[in-house]
Amino acid sequence: MNTMLQAPALTAVAPLALEAVDFVHRGQPLLSDVSLRLADCRRTLVLGPNGAGKSLLMRLAHGLLAPSQGRVHWEGAAPRQAMVFQHPVLLKRSALDNLLYALAVAGTPWRHRRPLARAALARFGLAALARRPARVLSGGEQQRLALARAWLLEPGMLFLDEPTSSLDPAAIKAVEAAVDDFHRRGTRILMSTHDLHQARRLADEVVFLCGGRLLEHAPAERFFTAPDTPEAAAFLRGELID
Numbered sequence: 001m002n003t004m005l006q007a008p009a010l011t012a013v014a015p016l017a018l019e020a021v022d023f024v025h026r027g028q029p030l031l032s033d034v035s036l037r038l039a040d041c042r043r044t045l046v047l048g049p050n051g052a053g054k055s056l057l058m059r060l061a062h063g064l065l066a067p068s069q070g071r072v073h074w075e076g077a078a079p080r081q082a083m084v085f086q087h088p089v090l091l092k093r094s095a096l097d098n099l100l101y102a103l104a105v106a107g108t109p110w111r112h113r114r115p116l117a118r119a120a121l122a123r124f125g126l127a128a129l130a131r132r133p134a135r136v137l138s139g140g141e142q143q144r145l146a147l148a149r150a151w152l153l154e155p156g157m158l159f160l161d162e163p164t165s166s167l168d169p170a171a172i173k174a175v176e177a178a179v180d181d182f183h184r185r186g187t188r189i190l191m192s193t194h195d196l197h198q199a200r201r202l203a204d205e206v207v208f209l210c211g212g213r214l215l216e217h218a219p220a221e222r223f224f225t226a227p228d229t230p231e232a233a234a235f236l237r238g239e240l241i242d
């Protein structure tokens, strides 16, 4: 029996550490001296005003960008990772074929691919859309397809960069349910959002960035009730900060 069909709990995922990370572009510091350790199977929500560096932090943590200074490393074996973006990057093929392709790239034996892809489509409420071209799916359906693709990879760590910012409430609910499913399966989550209500619903802990600096990394309850910095307090009050 292929274990992926049963969605087993993942084994413990090594901590991910960012140590004194700077990211400079054309002489301009965009992230400065960011140190962060992500451990256990927590849901970490990344918050901060526009341009704070949330997407950059996620891309550096996922390895899509290299730091200008400092280092990003796994304290142990690097797990499988997946990233879900605000606008899903999907192939010009059917929903089913997008998943089959991802499984092929992941090296899944061909005889397992179709049942796994079908099961993932069903899990994310897309069974009836299997043959539809992925790029004509609605925004919410595309995001569910991106999540189904990530689900198939059984990532130890999942990065989600503002995955719900252009979705309606029903689609947001589906994405949040999927995040819960990943979490229950043992996937560590790092997710950025602009939606404070969403952060309150999902976060075990919060990373707060402002002006390219990491100002807080705190348990969610403490961050939302008694933030340490005036910037975070102002952000939570809905004030405009740079």
Ligand SMILES: Nc1ncnc2c1ncn2[C@@H]1O[C@H](COP(=O)(O)OP(=O)(O)OP(=O)(O)O)[C@@H](O)[C@H]1O
Pocket: 025, 030, 048, 049, 050, 051, 052, 053, 054, 055, 056, 057
């Ligand atoms: N590839 C890049 N090249 C140059 N500058 C970049 C690049 N990516 C991001 N920036 C700049 O870095 C800063 C942080 O960008 P980032 O996208 O990480 O912010 P953010 O917190 O995710 O913002 P938002 O909430 O608006 O999505 C911004 O000033 C942005 O213009």
